[in-house]
Amino acid sequence: MTDLQPVRRALLSVSDKTGLIDLGKALAARGVELLSTGGSAKALRDAGLTVRDVADVTGYPEMMDGRVKTLHPGVHGGLLALRDNEAHVAAMDDHGIGAIDLLVVNLYPFEDALARGADYDDMIENIDIGGPAMIRAAAKNHAFVNVVVDVQDYEAVLAELDANDGATTYAFRQTLAQAAYARTAAYDAAVSGWMAGAIGNDAPRRRAVAGTLAQTLRYGENPHQQAAFYVDGSDRPGVATAQQHQGKELSYNNINDTDAAFELVSEFNPEDGAAVAIIKHANPCGVAKGTSMAEAYTKAFRCDQTSAFGGIVALNGELDAETADIITGIFTEVVIAPSATEEAKEIFAKKKNLRLLTTGGLADPLTTAQTIRQVSGGYLMQDKDSGFIGRADLKVVTKVAPTDAQLDDLLFAWKVAKHVKxxxxxxxxxxxxVGVGAGQMSRVDSALIAAKKAERMAEALDLPNPLTQGSAVASDAFFPFADGLLEAAAAGASCVIQPGGSMRDDEVIAAADEAGLAMVFTGMRHFRH
Structure with a gap:
């Protein structure tokens, strides 16, 4: 094998015909013979190009509704033959097989069919067979063959041909081959994942996941860690699908925290009022509802003004000028919202380091999706926590029942607790x-930390008492002992929401009764590790 391999013959067979005509013309102008199939061949001919049908090469017409057209030695021999192997060359000569130096294929739009909710039979028809077979053959023989699976690589191929007098280098072909195998892997992952769901197999023996590079990041959680951001192609509103209007590229931590902020604020239906969440290190340091976005932000900011510095702000509705003006009062890393007014964008434009993202909508908190976490030697997969609790699901377990206003606060606290570590x-x-305690090894410590932060904020705001006085308190899991509940009572809480289910529930309920607290059980917990 020599490093440079000339491209004299190309097979173009694409589902997505973006850029096909320009590519065909550019190859033909460089003296490359064009082979093609079906709609691709017609499009090239309609553009005035000379194209040879693959059916002429194989001696068989396309058949079975196009299911069989390229699965033939005339095609795969031209892709797989080793040009420096005498036996391979002799076999090509004996059987009239011509070498194929460049393969350009993109696959049947299976992912598009999945996104539009196609039925089972339609999904089956969108599974490509010949395409992946040719791609894998060409990629295996990258010592001699170039394989292109992405439209965005067309220009790179032409530039490579120009730089090497109509040939390509081995390193370039290696890069194309790697991309080709990644594409077929992602395609098969989409097919196998869809089929597992279609047949109700929640835990298939083998599980494949895939993504497409969206951004090479400057670094990961720390400067010594390399990182990249991949997207899965779903249309769920959020950081992966958002439009960035200004500011430098998002960092690894920005993306993680912005996702946490937007998923939290999406819990609050904008029809029920404006809501704002302020996030720091993936935990909320302030969440509030208000009669306006400005009021909601102001109330959220009041919870923990210290932690809000350098945080992420998420809104459940349009960012307006008044709210934008207030947000710029302190350093904020990212603001994400479904939309933003032009006036708000103009205000943010004065803060060049502030990133503004708009998503076009909220994420559905009840969506059926899966989350993935890597552990040493494997992955943990689970359904996304889409658990929902309404008033009808609550069980009053104390002598005192919560008032309607308390129930509103309890359910609000419950939604927030779902997003706290x-x-x-x-x-x-x-x-x-008015107080958030997150990620502690002891539930009583979380209660103490949240109350202490409220005390500090009361001092900073010159309030006579911490805002935890008369508050509702949520615990993401049951109180194993009464001590955590009693710390909440000492902080001034008047009512409690928790899952229940502890061996000592009776002791905890008795302590709540003695403290005069109203308490409800949800029967559902929201661990977030």
Missing amino acids: SNAIVYVKDMAT
């Missing part, structure tokens, strides 16, 4: 967090 304790008053 365990052990989670969340104090809420008047539909705004």
Whole structure:
């Protein structure tokens, strides 16, 4: 094998015909013979190009509704033959097989069919067979053959041919081959994942996942870690699908925190009022509802002004000028919202380091999706936590029942606690967090930390008492002992929401009764590790 291999003959067979005509013309101008199939051949001919049908090469017409057209030695021999192997060359000569130096294939749009919710039979018809077979053959023989599976690589191929007098280098062919195998792997992952769901197999023996590079990141969680951002092609509103209007590229931590912020604020239906979440290190440091976005932000910010510095802000509705002006009062890394007014964008434009993202909508908190986490030697997969609790699901377990206003705060606190790292304790008053305790090894420590932060904020705001006085408190899992609940009572909580289910529930209920607290059980927990 020599490093440079000339391209004299190309097979073009694409589903997505973007750029096909320009590529065909550019190859023909460089003296490359064009082979093609079906619609691709017609499109090239209609553009005035000379094209040879693959059917002429194989001696068989396309048949079975196009299912069989390229699965033939006339094609695969031309892709797989080793040009420096005398036996291979002799076999090509004996059987009239011509070498194929460049393969350009993109596959049947299976992912598009999946996205539009096609039925089972339609999905089956969108599974490509000949395409992946040719791609894998060409990629295996990259010592001699170029394989292109992405439209965005067309220009690179032409530039390579120009740089090497109509040939390509081995390193270039290696790069194309790697991309080709990644594409077929992603395609098969989509097919196998869809089929597992279609037949109700929640835990198939083998599970494949795939993504497409969206951004090479400057670094990961720390500067010494390399990182990249991949997207899965879904249309779920969020950081992966958002439009960035200004500011430098998002970092690894920005993406992670922005996702956490937007998923939290999406819990709050904008028809029920404006909601804002402020996130720091993937945990909420302030969440609130208000009669306007400005009021909601102000209430959320009041929870923990220290932690909000350098945080992420998510809104459940349009960012307006008044709210934008308030947000710029402190350093903020990212703001994400379904939309933003032109006036708000103009205000943010004065803060060049502030990133503004718009998503076009909220994420569905009840969606059926899966999350993936890597562990040493494997992956953990689970359904996304889409658990929902409404008033009808609550069980009053104390002598005192919560009032309607308390129930509103309890359910608000419950939604927030779902997005706080365990052990989670969340104090809420008047539909705004007033204390958040996250990620502690002891639930009583989370209760203490949240209350202490509220005390500090009361001092900073010159309030007579911490806002935890008369608050509702949520615990993401049951209180194993009464101590955590009693710390919440000491902080001034008047009502509690928790899953229940502890061996000591009776002791905890008795402690709540003695403290005069109203308490409800949800029967559902929200661990977030």
